[in-house]
Amino acid sequence: MEFCPTCGNLLQYELPHMGRPARFFCPSCPYVCHLESKVKIKRRQRLVKKEIEPVFNKDDMKIGGSETDATCPSCGHGRALFSQVQIRSADEPATTFYQCMKCERMWRED
Structure with missing residues (x-):
């Protein structure tokens, strides 16, 4: 979910149409956020397994x-x-x- 930074309302999704990219828009103010067609992965996080401590050694x-x-x-x-x-x-x-x-x-x- 994305919210409008101007008024705080929930943004609505609009599909791409006639060469215009997909976008989020606010139904109550003129805010529009265009979406890129490709998603970029900024970083990968490696998960580290925690060492299991035995109840008894x-x-x-x-x-x-x-x-x-x-x-x-x-x-x-x-x-x-x-x-x-x-x-x-x-x-x-x-x-x-x-x-x-x-x-x-x-x-x-x-």
Whole structure:
């Protein structure tokens, strides 16, 4: 949407006609803005991915984690460290984070 810089009304679009380019015009004052037939891209912005910070890192699991019987989905080892955190609302169950004691792969169960 474009607005008239003179009176602030919403500009209306008019199609090109008989050699005249397309334009925006104000219905209440004489303001007219002619449009170019080609659009120019002035700059391109590269999006940068943010680094994801883990809830637990490997050192946290070794210090505060407890051992349990859990099968690693990667290597099939039967023992893992685990820790539980309430990351959703209070009426939802806690999320359990596991770390395999053999390959040190981390996974979670909601």
